[in-house]
Amino acid sequence: MAIKKTAQKKPVKSSAKKATPAASAPVTAAKTKASPKRLAQTDLAPERIDEILRRLAAAYPNAECALHHRNAWELLVATILSAQCTDARVNMVTPELFRKYPTPQAMAEASLPAIEEEIRSTGFYRNKAKSIAGAARRISHDFGGKVPRTLAELITVPGAARKTASVVLGVAYGLAEGIVVDTHVLRISRRLGLTQATEPKKVEQDLMKIIPHNRWIQYSHEIIHHGRQVCIARKPRCVDCTLEDLCHASDKTWSSVDTAKLR
Structure with a gap:
């Protein structure tokens, strides 16, 4: 009985050319793409952070809050006014405002239109006046006229969101409850x-x-x-x-x- 031979397929020649050094570029690109992660780890190295802080301290040894104030209450009001407004403008407005309404109690007794008129030039004055009046009432009625010294209490005051609260606690009381991010x-x-x-x-x-x-x-x-x-x-x-x-x-x-x- 004759054995039928199975035809063997000839190997198909690939049309792809042998990779040249130029063709290996994608490998290099992949390595480059991964580099930001390594860079980020280097950026967060403790010694780099320490050096950044050292240089900042040397460059700005007397850096402090630019808002003029005499106590925590004045700082709270000034910080509320500083939203969408320059510190220089706020510092022009607050002396007369605090002359007329020096305490939370005095501000709580002021009419909303009167407060609005005093702070008009800071922008968004209607909303700011509501926040300041609300803060004055809250501090007068619930905190004995004293600005709270804890973040949990302070953020319950109208106009005192976390950033504003951190400014007041840090500058007025020296309490680091967070980092102010403007x-x-x-x-x-x-x-x-x-x-x-x-x-x-x-x-x-x-x-x-x-x-x-x-x-x-x-x-x-x-x-x-x-x-x-x-x-x-x-x-x-x-x-x-x-x-x-x-x-x-x-x-x-x-x-x-x-x-x-x-x-």
Whole structure:
């Protein structure tokens, strides 16, 4: 009986060319893509954080709250007024406001239109007047005329959300219950790679994990001064920045690495 031979298939030649060094580019790209994670870990290294804090303290040894006040009540009102308004404008308004209504009790007895008239130039004056009047009544009736010294109590006061409460507790009482995150703190902390968050609450949570507790209050003051004087929102003055060589922000305007303008 004859055995039928099975035809063997000839190997199909691949049309793909042998990879050349240029064709291996995707591997390099993959490595480059992974580098930000390694960079983030380096950015959060304790020794880098310590160096950032050291330089900030040296650059702004007298950094403090720019809102003029004589006590916790005045600071609370000034902070409420500072929303969407410059500190300079608030400082122009508060002397006369506090001359007329020096205590929470006096402010609680004032009419809403009277308060509105005093703070009109700060913007959003109707909402701010309601918050100030509400805060005055709450503090007068429930806290004996004294601004609370705990975050849990203070955030129950009208107009005193977490950021405002942290300002008052930190500046007036020296109590570090949190880190104040305004536009400067948010922007610069992101530029320094200390957080990738965009929401103030999440930024604060990230910063509280890496900034020593005894530096929470001063960190905000120093960063705010730095943001107003050097690390401005548009075209930051990187050439004058004490933190420039520690910063890897994508919008830097100058780099000491190649001593050339980037933009």
